[in-house]
Ligand code: PEP
C-alpha cells in the first residue's frame with residue numbers, strides 16, 4: 576500500500592517451479608511472468624502436452640488462489656533452443672522468435688496451449704503471448720486458442736472458460752498500436768527489457784552499448800505512459816514485468832505513470848515493498 580492507500584500488486588517473475596516457494600516467502604502476491612522456456616531448454620526434444628500440463632498445474636497449485644500468468648514459449652533471440660531449428664540468423668532479435676515462431680509451428684504451439692488451458696481448470700491461470708508486433712498476430716493466436724478450447728470441450732477435458740488472455744508489450748509497433756491491441760485482449764504486460772532494446776536500437780546483450788539499454792530513457796518512459804493510457808481508456812489491466820519493475824528509484828515514477836501491478840525477480844520484492 577502506498578501512503579495514500581493505493582494497493583500496488585507485487586508479483587514475481589519465475590523461470591522454474593523451484594522459484595515459486597522462494598517468491599512466496601519473499602512476499603509475492605502471484606506470478607506475473609512464468610517464463611516457460613525452462614521446460615524446453617536443456618533437452619533435445621520438446622516436452623509433451625502432459626509433461627507441460629503437469630508442470631503448469633504444479634505451479635498453479637503452489638500459488639493457490641493467487642494469479643499465475645503463463646507466457647507461451649518465447650524462443651529465439653537471447654533464448655536459443657537448438658532442436659527448434661531456428662538456425663543462425665543475422666539479426667536474431669529481429670528474427671524468428673516468440674509468438675511469430677509459435678504461429679508458424681502449431682505442432683509446438685498447440686500442445687502448449689492445450690496444456691495451459693487444461694491447467695487453468697479450477698486455478699487462477701492467465702495466458703500471455705510474447706513478442707507481439709501486429710494485431711493480426713494476436714487474432715491468429717486467439718483463433719488457435721478457440722480451436723483448442725473446442726477440442727477440449729469435445730474431449731470433455733475441463734478448462735477455465737473465462738480464462739484471461741493478455742500480451743506482452745515489448746515491440747515499438749505494439750506501443751503505437753496499443754489502443755487497437757487493447758480491443759483484442761484482457762491485459763497488457765510491459766516488457767521493458769526487450770522494449771528498451773528495440774526503442775533504443777541497442778542489443779540488450781552487447782556490453783558496448785549497455786549505456787543505451789536503459790529503461791529510464793525518456794523514450795521508454797513515454798512508451799510506458801502511452802501503453803498505460805491505452806489500457807486505461809479501454810478498461811483492461813496493465814502491468815510491467817521487465818527489470819525496471821525492480822528498480823527502487825523508479826518506483827515513484829512507475830506508480831505515478833499509473834501502473835498498479837509490477838512483476839519482478841523475487842529477490843527484489845522485499846525492498847520494493849518497503850519502498
Ligand atoms: C522483457 O522483455 O521485458 C521480459 C520481461 O521478457 P524477457 O526478459 O523474458 O525477454
Ligand code: MG
Pocket residue numbers: 705745766768769
Ligand atoms: Mg522479452
